[in-house]
Amino acid sequence: MSTKHKTGNKKKLRRQARAEAFAKGTTLAHAAPAKASDDDKSEPIRFCMMAKPIGPACNLRCEYCFYLEKEALLDRGDHRMNDEILEAYVREYIKSQPGNQPVAFHWQGGEPTLIGLDFYHKAIELQRRYAKGRRFTNTIQTNGTLLDDEWGRFLAKGNWMVGLSLDGPKEIHDKYRLDVHGNGSFDDVMRGLNILTKYKVEFNAMTCVTPASTAQPLAVYDFLKQAGAKFVQFMPIVERLPDDAAKELGLQLAVGIRSGEAVPSVHMTPWSVEPEAYGEFLCSVFDEWVRHDVGSFNVMNFEWALANYMGRPAGVCQFMPVCGRSPIIEYNGDVYACDHYVYPEYRLGNVLTDDLQEMMQSEKQCAFGQAKLDALPEHCRQCPVGPACWGECPKRRFLTTPDGQSGLNYLCAGYKRFFEHASPQLQIIAQLVQAGHPAARIMDSEILLIPRDTH
């Protein structure tokens, strides 16, 4: 048998093994979670923490925001991270990260620029002091409306990566991303984008997908490409109207469900994306990307899917078998399991009194992450695109499978449509890369599986 055949067979066997492991519910090597019961519990694990230096405070009032309402769960008063907590956070986070890789700091909100530049000058001073020569990086997720020249110079000097919340052209962006007076924020965001461009600050677009954008996928895609984003990430908006638990906590949106929990009735917010429409949106954008932009414009949703086809970690929790390595730290030092689970029962401790590694390796957090896989319904385990989808985020698993099991993802129909559509091309890209070719070769007309015609 030729080497080529042997390699092909190995790949086939590996794919088969992955599919079988998936169906049995066992984890793959790349996806093994930290388990409280592991023998070597003292071995530190890597995790990626997001900080909320100003809590949920924001100068905008985006209709679909899930974090603004968290105000109701926090103490009254000023939600600014004070010097003591900032120092403890920087020191403990650096200490908690194993290995020599750069320590990645992520600042988020609410709107994290609201706290002002002095705060970040202090953060960098502390990072330098506690990193003791180890490298560190900073990223900030912002709506961009408060960026000015001073910010531009600061971000450029520190080589920050900026995540800019931008939903597409004006009429799409302004549908839901409103200011406190109910006016669209597009013009202010574009002013911020111009500052980033002026100071050559790299930025990624965080693009929420709503019913307004699913109607015009290519208008959104072309706009983001022209805007100069280095990467783009599409985030489907899925929120339910408040349930009893939410009403008890004074919240306007339903509380994130526990993995596997049955949800008797589902009432979606009007700004939630329709599953099928989301699938079609991804297919249209994918076709455009695979025809023209592979290797030159990065759509993270496709990179994550590709990683799964290559047997590598997807790089984002939703498309991994288990999760729980993306905690958040609130302005007051409280640490929570995940950005989508900032509720009292998911609080892990406080950075002033508890050790970050211990919080991350606690039974509570390990159970949270492992539940993503353990509660995956049989329907998903048998699904042909399961090893790419992994049932996505548990927060959205509030439907019932056709055979009556709870825990099916609301976006299931969309993911099925997208992964079935994109799989043949993604598999070819995976093979090209594994054979040492650039991914961009997929665009060669003799390899591309779809017509080159475009809009």
Ligand code: SF4
């Ligand atoms: S609950 Fe969802 S967002 Fe949170 S860590 Fe798990 S997969 Fe990620």
Ligand code: SF4
């Ligand atoms: S596409 Fe649907 S059935 Fe398949 S794994 Fe994803 S959520 Fe489950």
